[in-house]
Amino acid sequence: VNGVLEIPVVFNVLYRTSAENISQAQLQSQIDVLNKDFNAQNSDYNTANNPYSSVRANVGIRFVLDRVIRKSTTKTSWGTNDAMKKTSTGGIAPTSPTTKLNYWICTIGGGILGYAQFPGGSSATDGVVADSRYTGTTGTATYPFNLGRTGTHEVGHWMNLRHIWGDTTCGNDLVSDTPVHNTANYGVPAVGHRSTCSGTPLEMYMNYMDYTDDRGMYMFSNGQKSRILATFSTSGPRASFR
Ligand code: ARG
Ligand code: ZN
Ligand code: CA
Numbered sequence: 001v002n003g004v005l006e007i008p009v010v011f012n013v014l015y016r017t018s019a020e021n022i023s024q025a026q027l028q029s030q031i032d033v034l035n036k037d038f039n040a041q042n043s044d045y046n047t048a049n050n051p052y053s054s055v056r057a058n059v060g061i062r063f064v065l066d067r068v069i070r071k072s073t074t075k076t077s078w079g080t081n082d083a084m085k086k087t088s089t090g091g092i093a094p095t096s097p098t099t100k101l102n103y104w105i106c107t108i109g110g111g112i113l114g115y116a117q118f119p120g121g122s123s124a125t126d127g128v129v130a131d132s133r134y135t136g137t138t139g140t141a142t143y144p145f146n147l148g149r150t151g152t153h154e155v156g157h158w159m160n161l162r163h164i165w166g167d168t169t170c171g172n173d174l175v176s177d178t179p180v181h182n183t184a185n186y187g188v189p190a191v192g193h194r195s196t197c198s199g200t201p202l203e204m205y206m207n208y209m210d211y212t213d214d215r216g217m218y219m220f221s222n223g224q225k226s227r228i229l230a231t232f233s234t235s236g237p238r239a240s241f242r
Contacts, residue, residue, distance in 0.1 A: 033148030077109025
């Protein structure tokens with residue numbers, strides 16, 4: 001490709017109530033957040049007292065709203081078994097999943113904000129899923145997940161990023177410039193919060209791949225950027241998006 005990678009986004013909206021049938025403006029506000037967060041243009045990028053400011057990354061990937069598909073349903077919750085991605089189970093099949101990011105908006109249930117498929121899986125289920133209330137920054141977007149960071153986090157997974165704590169106590173996220181964390185952080189941890197894992201590093205709770213509230217997360221690291229770019233490289237699992 002010549003120039004920046006630009007990812008077309010197809011929103012697949014499954015709604016039972018009119019509140020779940022979120023507006024084009026709310027969907028566009030999610031695209032706007034992705035464009036800010038993946039290009040170091042988020043207004044909180046320069047938050048004071050960030051001990052990890054030297055490894056902050058401008059990932060440099062753009063997103064464009066390609067199309068919105070809407071479907072009325074009688075389901076109150078969809079779970080995490082990909083039912084929303086199949087017409088046979090009342091969902092919406094993905095549009096051109098090898099060249100477009102499919103982004104399903106539906107009520108998952110069980111307190112789950114969103115989930116994503118990592119690179120290398122079936123194209124029939126490829127993409128990200130998020131609850132309408134945790135999408136974008138306007139309309140029904142609900143505090144403390146009202147700044148579109150669920151989308152940033154899930155798209156991070158879709159681009160091959162792991163949770164910063166490595167999904168186990170003092171686990172490994174396969175990125176060398178992110179510190180070892182005990183586990184997920186919730187809310188907004190205090191400045192100076194440390195891990196009790198080996199070396200007791202300051203935790204990078206401000207990373208999009210933690211579970212911090214939306215207002216407390218504002219960066220990817222350079223190591224995460226490398227992992228993302230490898231995913232889209234000519235030999236990477238998402239080379240078809242180039
Ligand atoms: N997969 C995570 C969950 O469902 C998403 C966490 C998003 N975090 C956020 N601050 N928006 O819980
Ligand atoms: Zn996650
Ligand atoms: Ca690490």
